[in-house]
């Protein structure tokens with residue numbers, strides 16, 4: 448008889464987004480994203496990090512600082528990285544994006560323009576921010592569904 452405690456598609460893809468977030472060097476918030484097509488095939492993944500070629504040992508990781516000494520000028524967000532990392536021949540039209548944190552307004556624009564149709568998010572810790580509210584407004588206007596990930600309580604442990 449086959450196993451019955453295997454993980455669901457949602458758990459699988461959010462698990463990959465969480466695993467991707469673990470690659471982030473951001474000391475405060477690590478974000479991961481995993482974009483999948485209608486046949487549940489993984490198209491691309493990403494996490495928040497400095498742009499390629501920018502040495503992350505030489506970049507600021509603080510939230511605030513004098514002049515350019517803040518990570519916000521430089522960090523490329525997980526969802527944008529996932530979109531830009533896509534190397535397949537086709538497009539992201541009709542795909543779903545699993546992300547560990549609700550997309551900011553800049554990523555929301557990229558999500559909409561790339562044709563992603565659904566966002567499944569884990570945390571909405573900046574729900575009260577103008578950025579998140581702008582994202583939700585754009586998603587609603589553009590017909591991008593956003594759904595909170597529900598299976599937050601399944602624990603999987605493994606050694607790496």
Ligand SMILES: Nc1ccn([C@H]2C[C@H](O)[C@@H](COP(=O)(O)O)O2)c(=O)n1
Pocket residue numbers: 473475476477478494495496510518522523524525526548549550551554
């Ligand atoms: N949906 C998002 C939102 C934020 N990020 C990145 C940008 C920063 O590296 C970090 C947020 O840092 P905090 O303001 O919490 O110190 O997360 C992202 O990749 N995707």
Ligand SMILES: [Zn+2]
Pocket residue numbers: 524525526527550551552553554555
């Ligand atoms: Zn963003």
